[in-house]
Amino acid sequence: MARLNIALGQRSYDILVEAGALAQIAGHIAPWTRRGRTLWISDSHVAAHHWPRIEAQLASAGVEAHLHIVPAGEASKSWSELAHLIDWLLAMGVERSDTIFALGGGMIGDLTGFAASIVKRGCDFVQVPTTLLAQVDSSVGGKTAINTTAGKNLVGTFHQPKFVLIDPQVLGTLPSREMRAGYAEVVKYGLIDDAPFFDWCEANGRAVLAQDCASLEHAIVTSVAAKARIVGEDERETKDRRALLNLGHTFGHALEADTGFGERLLHGEAVGVGMVLALRYSARRGLCETRDADRVAAHLAACAMPVTLADAGVTADGNALVDHMRHDKKMSGGTLPFLLLRGIGSTFVAHDVELDDVAQFLDEQHRVAAPAPSL
Template sequence: MSIVPVSLGARSYDVRIETGLLDRAGEALAPYASGRPFLVVTDTNVAAAQWPRLAAALEGAGLRAELVTLPAGEATKDWKHLESLTDRMIAHGIERADHVVAFGGGVIGDLVGFAAAILKRGCRFIQIPTTLLAQVDSSVGGKTAINSRAGKNLIGAFHQPSLVLIDPATLDTLGRRDVAAGYAEVVKYGLIDDADFFAWCEANGAALLAGDPEARSHAIAKSVAAKAAIVAEDEREITGRRALLNLGHTFGHALEAETGFSDRLLHGEGVAAGMALAFAYSARRGECPPEDAARVRDHLRAMALPASLADAGIDASGATLVAHMLHDKKMSAGTLPFLLARGIGQTWLAKDVDLADVSAFLDESR
C-alpha cells in the first residue's frame, strides 16, 4: 500500500492507494464508525459495478450501511440533488462527528463533500473515488462544490475529507473514454512543474490506458503526492501556489459551459483541450517554445483526448467563450488570472492577460 499524507495540521489525513483495497475497506472504515449505519452515497453506474464489493467489505467487518443512489452525470451537481441529499442525511440522523462516504467519481465526491460542509455547519466525510479523475485530483484537497447555470463549481466550500481510499482496480469497469478523461489530470502534474513526469507519461500513457496495473498505480501515487504537496503549501489558494492546479481549467470550463456541462465533453476532456490551448496561447505570446506546445498537443491526441476547439466539437466564437470565462470563480477586481507556460514543466500564473486578446486567439484557433 502507498500512503500519501496530506499535511494540514488538525485537518491532516491520509490517502491510501492499493489494488484490492476496496475489498478491505471495512477494516479501514471501522475506526470511523459511529454505531449507526454508514451513509454511503454513490451513482447508478457505481452502484451496479462496485457496490457489491464495498457492501461485502463492510459486512465482513461487522459494519452496516445505507446506500443512497443518485443519477450518474454532471447534471447531478445541482441545487436539486444537493437539497435531496441533505434531506436524506438529516433523515438518517447524521451528527457533526459522523462520516458520510462519497463512493464514486468527481461528481459524487464534490456533491457529498459540499453537503457535508454545510449540514449542521459541518460534518465529516470519507472519499472512496472510483474514477481516475477523482483518484488523482478531485478526491484530494477539499474542494467541494455544485454547478450553477452561470458556471461550474461556483457554489462550494473548502472541506477536507477525513480519509481517502483508492483502489486502482475500480478503473477496470470504466470505459476507455472515462479513463482517458482522467488521464488528462495525470498529465497536468507533469506540465505544471515536472518535465520528467511528462516524459514518463509520453512513454507509459498508452499502457496506462490499456489497463497496465503498474502504470496506473504509479501514476495515481505520483499525482496524489504532487497534489498533496501543493495543497499543504496553499490549502485555500491564498498564495497562488495551488492555483497552478487549475492549468487548462479556465479554457476547459468555458468549453464545458458551451456544451451545457453535458456528456458531449467530459470534464477531463475539457481540461485536456484547455491545457493544449493554454500552451498554444503561451506560444502565441512568445513565452513558450512552439515545439513544446506541439508536443503537448500531439501527446494528448495520441491518448484520444481533444487538443483543439475542433477536437472538442466547439465552433463558438471567441467572444462567446470569453463570456463564459467572466463567470470564473477566480475573477478578482475584474481581472481573470490565466495559467500559462514557459515550457513543459514551467507553468506560471499570469495576471495581465487581455481577454480581448484571448478572444482573438480563440477565433484564430477555430
C-alpha cells in the same frame, strides 16, 4: 501500495493507494465506523458495480450501511440533487459525529463533500474515488462544489476529507473514454512543474490507459503526491501556488459551458484541450516554443483525446467563450488570472492577460487542425 499524507495541521489526512483495497474496505475505514452504521452516497452506475460487495463486507464486520443513489452524470452536481441528498441525510438522523462516505467519481465527491460541509454545520466525510480523474485530482484537496446556470463550481466550500481510499483496480469497470479523460489530469502534473514526469507519460501513457498495474499505480501515486504537496503549501488558494492546479481549467470550463456541462465534452477532455490552448496562447505571447504545444497536443491526440476546438465540438466564437470566462470564480477586480507556461514543467500564474486578446486567440484556434499523433 503507498500511503501519502496531506499536511494541514489538525486537518491533515492520509491517502492510501492500494490495488485491491476495496476488497478489504471494512478494515480500511474502521476508524470511521465505530458508531456501527455508515451513510454512503453513490451514483447509479457505480453502485451497480461496487455496492453489493461493499455492503456485504460491512455487514460481515457488523456495520450497518445505508446508501443514497444519485443519478449518474455531471447534471447531478446541482441545487436540486444537493437538496435531495441533504433531505435524505436529515431523514437518516445524521449527526455531527457521523462520517459520510462518497463512493464514485468527481461529481459524487464534490456533491457529497459540499453536503457534508453544510449539514448540521459540518460532518466528516471519506472519499472512495472510482474514476481516474477523481483518484488523481478531485478526491484530494478539499474543494467541494455544485454547478449553477452561471457556471461550473461557483457554489461550494473548502472541506477536507478525513481519509481517501484509492483502489486502482476499480478502474477496470471504467469506460475507456472516462479513463482517457482522467489521464489528462495525470499529464497536467507533468506540465505544472515536473517535466521528467511528462517524459514518463509520453513513454508510458499507453500502458496507463491499458491499466498496466505498475504504470497505473505510478501515475496515480505521482499525481497524488504532487497535489498533496501543492495543497499543503496553499490549502485555500490564497497564494498563486495552489492556482497552478487549475492549468487548463480556465479555457476548459469555458468549453464545458459552451457544450452544456455534460456528455458532449467530459471535464477531463475539456482540461486536455484547455492545456493545449494554454500552451498555444503562451507560445503566441513568446513565453514558450510552439514545439512545446505541438508535443503535448501530439501526446494527447495519440491517447485519442480531443486537442482542438473542433475536436471538442466547440463552434462558439472567441467573444462567446470569453463571456463564459467572465463568470469564473477567480475573477477579481475585473481581471482573470491565467495559467500560462514558459515550457513543459514551468507553469506560472499570469495576471496581465487581456480578455479581448484571448477572444482573438480563440477565434484563430478555430483554424487549427489536430496534429498527427505519435506516442
